[in-house]
Amino acid sequence: MPVLVLKEEDGPLEAQLPSHLRKAELQDLQLGVTHRDRYFLGRVLFTYPSTKLGNGLELFKTVLEDPSETSSSKIKTINTFFFGKLAEDCGKVIRQGDTLVVSGVHLTNSPSGSRDGRHSGQLEVKEENGATVYVLIKSGILSAARAGSSDSVSAQKKDWAPLQKYIYTPLEHLKEGVVSNLFGIVKFFKPPYRSKGTDFCSVVTVVDQSDAKLKCMLFSGNSDTLPKIYKVGDIVRFHRIKIQKFNDEIQGINSSGFSALVFDGTVGAPIVPRTSSKCFSFNTEDQKTIEVLRDWAASHNFSGSRVKLSDIQPVKFFDLTCQLVGKAEVDKSSYLLKVWDGTKCVSPTWKVCVEDDALEGDRTLMHQLLNLTVDILVYDNHVEVAKYLKVGSYVVIHSIHAKLHTASNENQANASHLEFHLHGGTCYGRGITVLPENNYDVKELQRSLDSVDLKEYQCVDDISSLELTNSLQTTLSLELPSSGILERCQQLSVTVLAAHQQWETIPLTTIIRSKAPQKYRIRARLKSFEPRNLYESVKLHCTKCKSLQNVPDEDDLNIILNESSRHCPNPNLQNTSWYQSAVWKTSNQRNRLIAIHFVKKDDMQQNPENTLIMIEGGTLQEVCKLSRQFDSIIPVKSNHERLAIDLSAPFLIQGNRWHYGCRSCSNLKNVDALHSLSQEDSWNATEIAKVLGIEPLRHVFLMQFTFDDETELLNAFLWNYSEQFFQIPASEICFNNKLQEKLHGIMDILCPPRKKLNEYPWLECCIKSYNSTDGREKQICYELFDTVVAEECLK
Known part of the structure; x- marks a missing residue:
């Protein structure tokens, strides 16, 4: 064997x-x-x-x-x-x-x-x-799995404990090149993080009564096998740690057989070891050593920087033991954690704005804890850790930065407030540690949370969004302005807010000087916009790979379809069990052949207005003409074995809706898969794309607006909310002259040509800021949302 x-x-x-x-x-x-x-x-x-x-x-x-x-x-x-x-x-x-x-x-x-x-x-x-x-x-430690036959290893290895007595070396007596056993108190540590290689790394600095200290660099392919250190003041017991010299200082590294036990350093806490080992030695002498180290640590203030929310001061870095109430992804480089520890922060705190559907957690509980939770924004390498945290879990967030933000405008709400950030990297021990529920600090925290009287922290201002909406509707019904005032308001603003009417208007100069992400209400003029050629604003967007591409224009489509028309239809691919074919020869273009395949439903042909056809050899003009008669059209071309789809052209045409697919993300299947839809009531573009293995592209407007409110200029994108803004479907505008004229008319009202800026109308808009990296330096970008062009402009 x-x-x-x-x-x-x-x-x-x-x-x-x-x-x-x-x-x-x-x-x-x-x-x-x-x-x-x-x-x-x-x-x-x-x-x-x-x-x-x-x-x-x-x-x-x-x-x-x-x-x-x-x-x-x-x-x-x-x-x-x-x-x-x-x-x-x-x-x-x-x-x-x-x-x-x-x-x-x-x-x-x-x-x-x-x-x-x-x-x-x-x-x-x-x-x-x-x-x-x-x-x-080794002698005396043979496990049951390895006992018996020396040429068989069929049973799984069991753990065993060494029999020898361990000798522990004080830190001041450690020598280079020697493998030692030691006890120590954690003075500094970094939670496990991925090193530049494939392993995880944990950095721990320990001290003992000799006042000597030792920095340890511990590596493992599995982060769970590294010492489970939760706070400064924890006590560690290291077996078989190798001492070496680095930069003229001794340093500890894990050697063969290294093992670690970690104990809570709090006087009076249960002496329960944390370890990934299933079997280890621990005796009364070890227990006495831990008690002595606890007393010594208590007299030398080893509490670390862990504080309560009620004790936080600005411009401080601190560790927080807390419960996670909610979380949300803000952007690619930042993540929101909503936490509480049962105490209330004395200063007003920053509330990070995120989309409602992005927030994970119990909405009722978050509303009840509104005045007790704080929002912590974590960045960069901590984002991946934050994504996998479970709402309701207990965590320690290490080295949070409490920063005082003072608004430059005295009218801004929450002019001064505390912001909480967990910056990227591992300097100063930054990181997030999940605590088990049997942890001593967790039990103390649970008792503190259970003792909180939530009613004490509720106030009249804390009404739900539903109550707020009802209140606004009541106010509006009781205090409607006169028709003259309404007319004047409409003249002054050519856009209206779809929501958030209760928000205060913020000057652009304040927004530009504020951190992201946040949401604002602005009042400004549209100084300019891009692209000036409005047809260029319609793009194709892949929600999977996030790519943007131009919509092929008529010249492009003519070239693509004319190229396909040069291939003669394959007679072997005509008149199958699920479609019936018709072929004819044109008289005015080199005797070109056109084939149309009529897809059957329930093995029967349908009326043209309900029929899906596949066309080979048709020009753009012919396809457009057929699209006015048939429900759905799929341009195809035949090769030696089957009909094929070219994703450089639309894969489906339904009236004025031309559907395109992503060439990078699609995994095209045989068109025979369409036969599986023969029992459906109608031809659905989403289902057609699914059975053909096509990742559909979405038509969107993409424009950049430059706003001017006489305090500052600000560029904002109109993208995800563009169809709501214009009340125009982007998917239909390319082949609808009336919609194109309507879009030009709207932009002429928002940004009138041949007029001075002070004659431009005002726009009321909601915008939100977000962090963007796109492979380069970080920058703050802005996007319009929940804003609609006024009805008078749409007529």
Whole structure:
């Protein structure tokens, strides 16, 4: 069998190995060579969960460390991969800290060697190469899985505890090059984060009564195996940590067999270890050591920067233990977390504006906690962590920045308020840690939350949006202005708000100086807009890959369809079971052939106004003419085997709606799939795209407005809400002259030609700011929303 168990008590390792095998150091292994008569000895530094390759082959990865003191190689670690049945057996047996002897290894180039700091090659261990794996077991600690036959590894390995007594070294006595055991109090730490390689990293600085300190750099392929440190003041016990020198200071790194226990450092808290190990040693002496360290930490103020919301001061960085009430994605580089800890912030706080449907959480609870929650905006690398947080969970957010924002305009609501930011990166321990519900701090927090009287924090101003709407409607019905005032208002503003009429109007100069994301109401003139050629404002947008492209104009479509018309219809693809074909020859264009395939419903042809046809060889003029007679048209061309669709042209034409598909995201299927829709009542564009494997493109208006309110200029996009703004469907405007004239008329009213700016009408608009990166420097952009052109302009 390729996996063998060796026992230390059975004699020296060399005596238990086949006599023909010779030991090889890392520097002796040759690239591209299978070393059948040599073996490599290494300690298991890391193991990774078993996985399967695309072909179903089992794969098990470890990182081996060369323990030899005589090796001349500066790099001591190498990625090692086991394949097939060998991977399955090794995955059951091998654990971190084991000593392995591997023969029959094959050395290949490592694609990650330059990034992870390991050997530039990687070991591949395959049974077909004659590989054998020997697992060395120390005396007295043989598990049930490895007991019995030395040539069988069928049962899964169980955990065992070492029998020796551990000696712990004070930090001031640590020496370079020695593997030690130690206790320490956490003075600083960074929650696990992904390093530049494939591993996770955690940085921990510990101290003890000797006032010496030790910085530890801990790495693991699985973040769950790193020490579970939640706050400054926690107590750690490290076994087998290697001491080395870096920049003239000693430093700890995890070596073979490294293990860690973490304890709450609070005096009186239960002494319960946090660890990923299933079996570990812990005795009364260890308990006494922890109690002594707790007392010493309490007398030396190791509470860290963790505070309550009620104690927060501006321009401070702090840690917050809290419960997550709601969350929402704001943009690609920022994420909103709504949290509370049972206390109320003394200063007014920033409320981040997000779309209602983007907010995740219990709306009723968030409304009840409106005056007790704070909004924290997290950025960059913390966004991925925030996305996977569960609403209702208990978390510690490390190194939050409390920033005082003072508005430049005295009329702005909340002129001064606190903003909370978790900036990107890991400096100063920035990060987010999820706490288990049995954690001591969580239980204390739960007691605090349960004791809060929510009614005490409710006020008259806290009415629901429904109550607010009803109140506004009542006010408007009681205080309607005279018709003269209404007429004057209409003359002054050529747009109206679809919602948010209660918002205060904010000057553009204030908006430009404010952080994103936020929402505003503005009153300004439209100084200019782009593009000036309005037909260029209609774009095709793919919601999947987010691409934008121009709509093909008549000249483009003529070229595309004329190119297809040069191909003669294939007679073998006519008159099938699900469509009936008709072919005729034109008399005025080189005897060109046109084929029309009438798709049947329930094996019967329908009236033209209900029929879907596929056309081969038709020009743009002919397709437009047919679109006035038939319900739906699909332009196709025939090849040797089937009818095909060209996505450079519309894949479906329904009157004035020309439907296009994304060439990048679509996975075109055989047009025979249309037969599956023969039982449907009507031809639905979405269903047609789905069965044909087409990712449909959406027609949108995309324009840039330049606003001027006499305080500042501001550029804002009109995009997602453009059809609401114009009350015009973007999908129909390309082939509808009346809609085109209507759009030109609206823009002439909003931004009248041949007039001075002070003669332009005023626009009431809602705009929102957001952060944009698009691969370059971050910038703040603006977009119109919930704004409609006044009815007088639409007539």
